[in-house]
Amino acid sequence: MGVQVSTATLAGAVAECGAAGTIAGVGLGYGTAENDADYPGASRRALKDEIRKVKVATRGVVGVNLLGALSNFDDLVRTATAAGADFIASGAGLPLSLPELAEGSRACLIPIVSSARAASIIIRAWKKRYDRRPDAFIVEGPLAGGHLGFKPEELQPCAPGRLEAEVAEVLQVARDCERETGAHLPVIAAGGIFDGKDASRFFAMGARGVQIATRLVATPECSVAQAFKDLYISARAEDVVIIESPVGMPGRAIRTRFIDRVLAGERVPFKCGYQCLRTCNPATAPYCIAQALFNAVAGDLDDAVVFAGHNVSRVKDIVPVRQLLEGLVRETLAARPLFS
Ligand SMILES: Cc1cc2nc3c(=O)[nH]c(=O)nc-3n(C[C@H](O)[C@H](O)[C@H](O)COP(=O)(O)O)c2cc1C
Incomplete structure (x- = not known):
């Protein structure tokens, strides 16, 4: 969550619970002393700092989210991989050059898509240019926060079941790719997943993970102002x-x-x-x-x-990250038989 919502403290707390924490790489140069004089340099140094802080605090999995539309995208991908980010997740545009920018690093490369078409284009382009495939896809639906890969008229109101339909289509694309390569291509669902019942619906469909943002803001570990x-x-x-x-x-x-x-x-x-x-x-x-x-x-x-x-109107309390995530896991496991 950018700008500076998901920083080292939140990402580290999430990773400590055994989930994957994400540092938002967008806008980290804002508010630093060098902001005006050298914004790209300030962003680079701040990103390196955030990754170092979190790597000292946890041995869990922590990656970086970078918007494809950033002018300093290439620099920040190189910075994140050199600093030891475990994954790079990237949306807002098709991250077609990501493998080249991350070359030589062990970071998993995870495009964020809002359609099966985008997933197919990325698979084909990466295969042709780099002979590599994505390590996972995040499929983001219209209920997410922040920037959305949809037309405004698709969002007011949001069609119910839209994320489910998108996930089903991307799973099909991922399965075709798995058949071709023999390697797993996990799909992670995102956008409006509020409780364990929501999560279990996507796991039952074949998703291997869910991405949560909104609920993580209402935690003591999130570093935004009260x-x-x-x-x-x-x-x-x-x-x-x-x-x-x-x-x-x-x-x-x-x-x-x-x-x-x-x-x-x-x-x-x-x-x-x-x-x-x-x-x-x-x-x-x-x-x-x-x-x-x-x-x-x-x-x-x-x-x-x-x-x-x-779903922000359903957020009622500040809850520590561990309590939130353990509750979600419990609810997901309890709800699972209903959907399998
Ligand atoms: C405050 C906030 C900031 C966000 N910033 C980003 C961002 O910088 N990059 C991105 O890919 N997604 C961003 N998102 C979208 C989330 O990563 C996520 O996919 C989505 O909001 C998940 O749905 P949920 O908020 O219902 O849990 C943001 C979401 C929120 C709530």
């Missing part, structure tokens, strides 16, 4: 909105004063020292998404975009 967590706990279903992001994709967020201004068509002026997204034109962008997300983490909610998943 105001960010309080907004999660007080959010009602009707407070969750879809915005157009300068990334060039829609995003799901909780309504704030800032979002009301943006939804009303206001342009929020900003200074851009470094064009951090290839897809953003600072001259025409209505606001700076990196700054707005950074404001959220710092607790300045009136000037913030606070990303959240569709």
Whole structure:
């Protein structure tokens, strides 16, 4: 979860429980002393630092999530793999050059897709160019938080069962690939998975994992400002909105004063020292998404975009990561017979 929502403390706590922790690699240079002078250098050093911190704290599995649209994507993939990230997960664009950038590292490469078509294109391109296949796919559906690989009209309202349908199609693509290569290609479902019943539905279909984001914000280990967590706990279903992001994709967020201004068509002026997204034109962008997300983490909610998943209104308490994950595992195991 970017910008700076899923940092070393949260990713390390998740990894300590035996799950895979993810450090968000986007926007780590924001708020550092070198921010204005050398944003790519500040991002690189901050990412290296986050990975080192977590590697000292845990021997569990910790990887990095990097948006394909980042201008410094190549640099950050190389930085993450050199610093020992166990995996690189990448979405917001097809990560077609990922194997080349990660060459020589032992990191697992995990594209994030929102359709079977995207999964097939990646498999074919990586086979042709690099003779390698993805180590897993994360399939993200329309109920996820943050940037979404769907058209705005597909998100309001979200079609029920959409993630299930996507997962089924990507599983088919993965199985074809497994038959060809003889190697496993696990599929991980993401977006709106709130409890063990949700998770067990995807495991029963053949998914090998689920990715959880929203619920992990409401934990003591998540390093965002208390105001960010309080907004999660007080959010009602009707407070969750879809915005157009300068990334060039829609995003799901909780309504704030800032979002009301943006939804009303206001342009929020900003200074851009470094064009951090290839897809953003600072001259025409209505606001700076990196700054707005950074404001959220710092607790300045009136000037913030606070990303959240569709199910955020079901989050009621701050729960330690271990308690949350052990509860999810228990619920998943208990629900499993219902679906097998
Ligand atoms: C606050 C927040 C920030 C996010 N940032 C990113 C990101 O930087 N990169 C990414 O690939 N996905 C991002 N996501 C999406 C999640 O990784 C995840 O796939 C999805 O939200 C899971 O659904 P859930 O939130 O219902 O658990 C973000 C989600 C949230 C809630």
